[in-house]
Amino acid sequence: MDKLIAGQVVTYQGDPFDIPAEEAVQVLPQAAILVRDGKVVSVGPRDTLRAKHPEATLIDHGSALILPGFIDAHAHYPQTAMIASWGKRLIDWLNTYTFPEEAKFANRAYADEIAGRYLDLLLANGTTTVTSFCTIHPGSVEALFEAAAQRNMRIVAGKTCMDRPETTPDFLRDTAKAAYDESKALIERWHGTGRATYAITPRFSPTSTPEQLDALGQLWSEYPTCLMQTHLSEQTDEIEWVKGLYPDARDYLDTYERFGLVREGALFGHAIHLEPREIAHLQANDCSLIHCPTSNTFIGSGLFDMGPRKADALRVGLATDTGGGSSFSMLRTMAAAYEIGQLRHTALHPAQLLWLATRGSAEALRMEDRIGSIAAGMEADFAVIDLASTPAIAQRAITAETVWEEIFPTIMMGDDRAVITSYVMGERAGS
Structure with missing residues (x-):
């Protein structure tokens, strides 16, 4: 009717x-x-x-x-229960809070419980589409896709891949082959089913070996209509970490670029501390940057420069980055984006803030023809x-x-x- x-x-x-x-x-x-x-x-x-x-x-x-409906373009649903965990910078925060919580998602019943809770929290906050990392466990991906299908929500998600032994705990590590095989099986099952889109998901360069990034680049070439989500240049100490792990790379972006992970459909969370070469290559490849303001202030990452990035004609979406972000609300996220804009001497009009949380995020996800x-x-x-x-x-x-x-x-x-x-x-x- x-x-x-x-x-x-x-x-x-x-x-x-x-x-x-x-x-x-x-x-x-x-x-x-x-x-x-x-x-x-x-x-x-x-x-x-x-x-x-x-x-x-x-x-x-x-x-x-x-x-x-609000579109949250970068989130970690497995971090729902540990949102607003106190007092750590990124690397310590991951080891202290995130990785132990994500290990619980080996239990499918727990994954189902959190997936349902998470999506209901989003809907209560006006968010109708979300792009989320899952965990290394395929069941965590199945749980989120199934919960979204039950609610008829548009969803983008993928199995988080991380295999580098010196930077990941043994209880939360896969392999290059498992990343490829399990992600491929999930793509075959879910990509394009109902309102679901699969995102190939290396967590970020520090937790993946070159072999794993190469395998995921190959997978993306086989399934080019998928998206690819990861993190880029969130904190200065993280960038130094990457330089030590990838000494031959020209910069942080190059650790993805050399493996075919920088092209149309790539979603780079944070992207605060970018080099000129990185900006030029992000432009040339029509990549998307995802601004996560509450997370950037909560974890002390830095201030995203909205004015110049939009002037660069880059696609920019907006996101909560739960649980690094301290709120499920896109209203609170818009407020934080405004505050960061003020600190960057870019006063964002309320119309621009609404646009970022809706149409801007849709363009970042290349879904502006639908949502x-x-x-x-x-x-x-x-x-x-x-x-x-x-x-x-x-x-x-x-x-x-x-x-x-x-x-x-x-x-x-x-x-x-x-x-x-x-x-x-x-x-x-x-x-």
């Missing part, structure tokens, strides 16, 4: 980093979205669409803001946002003179309380 989902609807006319933000991102008041069979049919004035489609079920959210905007033919994934969800936000929003002044307090102070509901393929999450 057709549905009319009504409220203030956010639409995109362009990239707000390329054209004036308020021209690129528009908020349609008293609007509605006609949804049929999980897809957007049309967007327009509520009364007009109501008159044209009297048979459609009207779901009226009043003055609430209806956005494309990330509300327009005819797109999948009907939405987040419905209350712009007066708490007394503190309401007292600020009520004095707003423009819609962007009304929206910005929710970006800066909002959390899951601001999310009225999420729609997945036109259906309310949990219904």
